[in-house]
Amino acid sequence: MVRAPRIDAGPTEAEWAAAVAAVRDLPDAGRVLLICHVNPDGDALGSMLGFALGLRALGVRELQATFPGPPEVPEPFRGLPGLDLVVPAERAYPDPDLVICFDAASESRLGDLFDRLGRAEHALVLDHHASNTRFGTVNLVDPFAAATSVVAEQLLTRLGGALDASVAECFYVALATDTGSFRFDATTPAVHEMAARLLATGIRPGEISRRIFDTRPYGAVRLHADVLTRTRFEPESAAGLGLVWTYATLDDLARYGQRPYVLEPLIDSIRCTAEADVSCLVKQTGEAEWAVSLRSKGGVDVSRVAIALGGGGHRLAAGFTGRGSATDVVDAVRAQLPSALLGIEDQG
Ligand code: AMP
Numbered sequence: 001m002v003r004a005p006r007i008d009a010g011p012t013e014a015e016w017a018a019a020v021a022a023v024r025d026l027p028d029a030g031r032v033l034l035i036c037h038v039n040p041d042g043d044a045l046g047s048m049l050g051f052a053l054g055l056r057a058l059g060v061r062e063l064q065a066t067f068p069g070p071p072e073v074p075e076p077f078r079g080l081p082g083l084d085l086v087v088p089a090e091r092a093y094p095d096p097d098l099v100i101c102f103d104a105a106s107e108s109r110l111g112d113l114f115d116r117l118g119r120a121e122h123a124l125v126l127d128h129h130a131s132n133t134r135f136g137t138v139n140l141v142d143p144f145a146a147a148t149s150v151v152a153e154q155l156l157t158r159l160g161g162a163l164d165a166s167v168a169e170c171f172y173v174a175l176a177t178d179t180g181s182f183r184f185d186a187t188t189p190a191v192h193e194m195a196a197r198l199l200a201t202g203i204r205p206g207e208i209s210r211r212i213f214d215t216r217p218y219g220a221v222r223l224h225a226d227v228l229t230r231t232r233f234e235p236e237s238a239a240g241l242g243l244v245w246t247y248a249t250l251d252d253l254a255r256y257g258q259r260p261y262v263l264e265p266l267i268d269s270i271r272c273t274a275e276a277d278v279s280c281l282v283k284q285t286g287e288a289e290w291a292v293s294l295r296s297k298g299g300v301d302v303s304r305v306a307i308a309l310g311g312g313g314h315r316l317a318a319g320f321t322g323r324g325s326a327t328d329v330v331d332a333v334r335a336q337l338p339s340a341l342l343g344i345e346d347q348g
Pocket residue numbers: 103105109292293294310311312313314317318319320321
């Protein structure tokens with residue numbers, strides 16, 4: 001079984017101080033490149049754009065935000081403030097003075113943009129994955145933070161930055177995304193306190209949630225129906241805790257003229273299966289390549305499964321890139337489940 005080192009404490013005061021110094025010591029007209037993980041979700045984009053807007057308000061002028069892969073921002077996020085700072089990966093500063101990474105647990109999540117870290121004087125890593133590989137020169141990794149935006153807000157505050165409504169909207173989208181709209185156990189008093197600070201700027205949570213979570217094209221509604229029809233439930237898998245899974249192909253997307261990100265909410269439609277602890281959504285991204293989402297209700301540490309298969313994530317939500325056919329990918333997941341069971345003492 002592959003066991004990655006796990007981070008079990010938040011940043012030290014020395015790490016916060018080093019991060020603050022890296023920003024404060026920027027030369028005049030220093031170029032700052034912000035990078036979030038491939039296939040960006042609400043936390044990746046929200047923490048990156050909120051922090052970028054905060055830096056701009058602090059007077060940083062040379063700023064770019066980017067992510068690897070096609071420079072396409074998923075439709076639900078196209079109303080986010082700060083998108084004017086986003087550039088395609090190939091146009092990102094080749095030699096930035098400072099690189100700041102958001103929500104990426106490992107180098108592999110940054111694709112070809114990873115080379116920028118070696119060229120900059122400082123590379124800050126802001127993240128909340130316990131599996132983070134600490135690939136920056138300064139690593140602000142808090143495994144107890146509900147979202148990377150929690151870490152980003154703290155750093156911005158330490159820099160003397162203020163929360164305006166634009167920064168707050170970005171951080172709110174990030175926080176709402178990673179807490180499942182304040183439903184998961186990560187929703188601590190501190191999360192609600194942060195949400196209160198963000199809402200106090202006047203942002204509209206109803207309007208934001210409708211746009212981010214509750215709006216999709218009719219074609220996506222039909223596509224979801226097709227994918228859910230082929231859901232399979234395996235009561236014996238995961239030592240009897242149960243596995244539920246389904247898959248979506250590129251043909252499915254083409255049939256309804258939909259983009260890949262419309263598949264993201266589908267994991268929530270299968271993970272509600274009462275009889276299964278583990279859920280798995282296999283989304284085709286290439287000829288024999290699949291983006292895999294894993295969720296658990298507490299019986300299995302799915303990050304162990306994902307790490308063993310080359311990916312990463314959190315105990316109850318993880319993912320990896322699968323190869324072969326959809327059934328090959330599910331076979332690989334099923335085979336890993338027995339070694340990822342959580343004992344009673346691990347649950348909580
Ligand atoms: P998702 O199922 O895409 O929502 O991802 C769930 C969690 O797994 C997130 O915390 C991701 O950062 C992580 N994750 C997903 N895919 C990968 C991957 N290919 N490599 C590393 N971590 C991943």
